[in-house]
Amino acid sequence: MQKIIAQIAQEIGVRTQQVEAAVTLLDGGATVPFIARYRKEVTGGLDDIQLRELEVRLAYLRELEERRAAILKSIEEQGKLTPQLQAAIAAAPTKQELEDLYLPYKPKRRTKGQIAREAGIEPLADKLFADPTLDPTVEAQAYVLKDKTEAGDDFTTAAAVLDGVRDILSERWAEDAALVQSLREWLWQEGLFQSKLASGKDENNVDVAKFRDYFDYDEPIGRVPSHRALAVFRGRTLEILDAKLVLPVEPEPGKPSIAEGKIALHLGWSHKGRPADDLLRKCVAWTWRVKLSLSTERDLFTRLREEAEKVAIKVFADNLRDLLLAAPAGPRVxxxxxxxxxxxxxxxxxxxxxxxxxxxxxxxxxxxxxxxxxxxxxxxxxxxxxxxxxxxxxxxxxxxxxxxxxx
The missing domain is CATH 3.30.420.140 (YqgF/RNase H-like domain)
Structure with a gap:
């Protein structure tokens, strides 16, 4: 708890004793208006704005610590907690970064990658990635099963085995916290927030026409003004607009996208015409198109909405403040x-x-x-x-x- 108190004190620029006093009052059931008005001498003069920020951050950081403890316990029970992983989890400053680190260890339904691992294909995936000069079709022959597994999974052909390699590698790469975070931040800076009129909607309809400015709209997602973001999200909720995150430059047909290039760069791999390079390119493409594109879009849309709502609330608060501070009795002192x-x-x-x-x-x-x-x-x-x-x-x-x- 002292760590949380020290962090909040640093964030809002007050002494730890002030934060500790405010936390005690909040935990005792006191409200922010009550503390701001009647307990100034206890908190050292914290105002309502500081107390509101303190209350929000206190709730967030407590939830963060609870989640951190639960994740550490879960990974430790799996026998996979290393000192390096424990240090990374302990240092994670946000819930999102914490979940990124937990993703490879998070209990999940049986995935295609897990099915392939259960069939013993993981050594082949490691071998082909480590040495792309090997011929995938030839190497896969040693992993072909005579019959389907007891669960009914079919790895009786070399093509099925190589699909298993694709599933293993793409799943592994999609759970790389550093890769996910770098792609997310790159797209926040460079990606485009795009909206179009939903299929089948009449643009001349009165309710639909309100969103005319967004029938063919795109803008860098990290620089979208709050009112535009909220308008697009409202149109999407009403099923008038289709919104999606698009890459800054769309790839030519049959060519890898910039996102796929960044994944390859992160992995330290490039296509050099070796026997396994076509398969590895397919794995990289699968990682982006199937595993990461939609989840990254969802994460960035959530971030955009939250930031837009914060700005909207501030604008409303400023307008209300101006109204409340207007001359109360006409032009009189x-x-x-x-x-x-x-x-x-x-x-x-x-x-x-x-x-x-x-x-x-x-x-x-x-x-x-x-x-x-x-x-x-x-x-x-x-x-x-x-x-x-x-x-x-x-x-x-x-x-x-x-x-x-x-x-």
Whole structure:
């Protein structure tokens, strides 16, 4: 827990003691508005924005640690936890990176790659990748089975065995966390977010026509403005638009794509006309087209939606803030008094446009009972800013504060 507290303190730029106090209050059932308003002295003055960020990050980091512990336990029970893997899992800063590392060890339904491994084909896959000068068809003969397996899987021909090699290698490469992360980040920078009118939709229909700007639209996914992203996702939900992630340059027919080239580069392999190179090219293509393209699109669409929603919420919050901070009583200079006893009466002055021009705190009530000093401060603010209206909050000590204002 101390690790989480230290991380949050660093992220929001406060002391660890402040975060620890806020966490204790949140765990005790206190809400962010309550803590921001009534427990400032406990948290060292954390405001509602800091507390909201703290609350969100606390929930995320706790879930991250719980998932980290569950993953370590699962891999350890499988007998596959190495010191290097344990260190990588311990250092993973996000849920997505954690899941990338866990993917090869995650219990899953019986895949084609697993079926091929169960049939004893994995040594052939390793051999052909390590030495592409070997002839795949010749080498596969030693792995051909006379009959189907007990589960009904057919490896009675060399072609079926080589399909098994393809399934083993493509599955292995698609579970390479470093490869998956590099492709994901490359596509976030270079990939295109594309939308088109869904097949069978009438573009002249009133409801459909609202999305006319996105009938033939594409833009780099990492630079899509939030309003456009949300509009496309809304159109897709209504089944008016088809959205997909496309490569920055579409490959020529029969040619490998840029994504396939990046996979090959990561693996340190290139086609040199050796006997096994055509098979390995097929494995690389299968890794992208069957294993990684759709999952990467899903991950990046989720990231785009989350970031777009954050921006939309911020825009709404800024607009609401401007509305709430507009001149409260027309073009008048207003002094606002927020009554309080132990913590004092908070004072704020806004000008005729609603702009905050001055603040103060006075202590006319218990325990300080500085009535005269409070009157002097209020009189100074009234004279300095030409206050012509006083607003008093309704709550603890509001009647006593009303008397102060009257004096």
């Amino acid at each position: 207003v002094m606002g008094l927020d009554p309080g006893i132990r913590t004092g009466v908070k004072v704020a002055v806004v000008d005729a446009t609603g702009k905050l021009v001055d603040t103060a705190t006075v202590y006319p009530h218990e325990p300080k009972r500085d009535w005269e000093g409070s009157l002097h401060t209020l009189a100074r603010l009234v004279e300095k800013h030409g206050v012509n209206l006083i607003a008093i909050g309704n709550g603890t000590a509001s009647r006593e504060t009303d008397k102060l204002a009257a004096d």
